[in-house]
Amino acid sequence: MPQPLPLPTFHPDQTPLAAPAPDCAYFDAGACRSCALIETPYAQQLRAKEDRCRALLPGVAAEAWLESVAGGVRGFRNKAKLVVGGEAGHVTLGILGPxxxxxxxxxxxxxxxxxxxAIPAIARLLEESGLAPYDVPGRRGELKFVHVTSSPTGQLMLRFVVRTAHAADRLAKLTQRLTDLVPNVEAASVNLLPEHKAVLEGDEERALIGSSLTMQLGNISLHLLPRSFFQTNTPVARALYAQAAEWVAEVQPASLWDLYCGVGGFALHCAPAGQGASDLSGDSGSGSASQHAPVPSGTAAVGPVVTGVEISEAAVASAQRSARDAAIDARFIAADATAFALGSSASEAPEMVIVNPPRRGIGADLAGWLEQSQINHVIYSSCNPESLARDLAAMPGFTVRRARVFDMFPHTAHLEAMLLLERV
Ligand SMILES: C[S@@+](CC[C@H](N)C(=O)[O-])C[C@H]1O[C@@H](n2cnc3c(N)ncnc32)[C@H](O)[C@@H]1O
Known part of the structure; x- marks a missing residue:
């Protein structure tokens, strides 16, 4: 069985729980209200999230709830999606005002x-480019957003979202200047968003530096591509994966699916290390019966046969690369999670499933399939307790053995909750 990472534990008399509410000048001035709860002491924020989860999930026994994993008070976000404003030669980096x-x-x-x-250096680069920030009311200008992601080792991935190919070419010419100003940039790209619409990125991505950001989590390296999803709070993500690995180790399933696996965080933490990973992780495609077949055994690994399923082919390729690098026996398949499950036969179904869907939840079809299956254990990690409660109501054959709040999003009402379900 994989060795679970140690879980952080926090007590009410320790930071960050006891930390006073930080003083945010932007919030005080009414310039930014994104952290709507920043004036509420952190311990109180966390209690409110626990109370909300308990109210939405009344069927969970009080003793099933484990102590929450706190998310920190400052410096916890590994991703910023900055709006470029101001004028050519004098830019602002932040949000769009009213x-x-x-x-x-x-x-x-x-x-x-x-x-x-890095933000002052990024601003300087944009100012030196001479390009005009995009003016939303006037629908003119070039520079729209800069997306910045940081890794646990301090490296950065930058994405410059611009309106035209002219701006993309101009930034490409400044690539050397970018590495001078931001030496810890591991990957950088320009994304083209020619349309005037309220989205954060367009379809075309042009690489400037590297191709992915390495998120080193213990002995596992996840490779984030410009469009990959990654949990926004790295220490809390580590705790989440460690907790899942611990529950999987307790249950000891022979086979495990990680549905909505992204770049493979859960699967790679729950799969055994072995000799044959590079042979086993190359599958890709959608819908064929062979996708559901168990991975051949014959390696020295002990632990479940792990299959990750994810809609993004790029994320699947990243997960396969991580498995190969760390010699982990897991395979990853690009497919719709529900279609994959519903397309499997009873004999192909695993003993345990992890689901970590987007905010909409897993939906009635997948919940119904889990309910009707022979699967005895499910780990459900959710960023939306409302859709979680709805999905659980569609799975009355399971009871919640353990539940835990992971505060991925301090100072907001958002939260991650993870539950271990067992068939009754
Ligand atoms: C909340 S993220 C979880 C990612 C991953 N478990 C992790 O910890 O980083 C949800 C993931 O589901 C994927 N996704 C969205 N719709 C999907 C679908 N219909 N089938 C499979 N994956 C889907 C997204 O691309 C995204 O990577």
């Missing part, structure tokens, strides 16, 4: 130290 113009938030206290440190 008047449609940029508000500079470069001292935002929830960003990771690496993101905080």
């Amino acid at each position: 008047d449609g113009h940029g508000v500079d938030l470069r001292e935002c206290l929830i960003q990771s130290p690496e993101i905080h440190a």
Whole structure:
């Protein structure tokens, strides 16, 4: 069985729970209200999230709830999606104000130290480019957003979202200047978003530097591509994966599916290390019966046969690369999670399933399939307790053995909750 990572435990008399509410000048001035709860002491925020989960999931026994995993008070966000505002040669990096113009938030206290440190250099690069920030009300200009992601080792991935190919070419010419100004950039790209619409990225991505950001979590390296999903709070993500690995180790299933696996965080933490990973992780495609076949055994590994399923082919390729690098026996398949499950035969179904869907939840079809299956254990990790409660109501054959709040999003009402379900 994989060795679970140690879980962080926090007590009410220790930081960050006992930390006073941080003083955010942007919030005080009404310039940014994204951290709607920042004036509420952290311990109180966490209690409110626990109370909300318990109210939405009244069927969970009080003793099933484990102590919550706190998310930190400052410096916890590994990702910033910064709106570029201001004028050519004098840019702002932050959010869009109510008047449609940029508000500079470069001292935002929830960003990771690496993101905080890089913002002035990024602003300088954009100013030196001479390109005009996109003016939303006037529908003119070039520079729309900069997305910045930081890794646990302090490396960065930057994405410059621009309106035209002219702006993309201009930034490509400044690639060397970018590495001079931001030496810890591991990957950078330009994304083209020519349309005037309220989205954060377009379809075309042009690489400037590297191709992915390495998220080193213990002995596992996840490889984030520009469009990959990654949990926004790295220490809490580690705790989440460690907790799942611990529950899987307790149950000892022979086979495990990680549905909605992204770049493979859960699967790679729950799968055994072995000799044959590179042979086993190359499957890809959708819908064929062979996708459901168990991975051949014959390696020295002990632990479940793990299959990750994810809609994004790029994320699947990243997960396969991580498995190969760490010699982990897991295979990853690009498919719709529900279609994959419903397309499997009873003999192909695993003994245990992890689901970590987007906010909409797993939906009636997949919940119904789990309910009707022979599967005895499910780990459900959710960023939306409302859809979680709805999905659980469709699975009355399971009881909740353990439940835990992981505070991925401090200072907001958002939370991650993870449950271990067992068939009654
Ligand atoms: C909340 S993220 C979880 C990712 C991953 N478990 C992790 O810890 O990083 C949800 C993932 O589901 C994927 N997804 C969305 N719709 C899907 C579908 N219909 N079938 C399979 N995967 C889907 C998204 O691309 C995203 O990677």
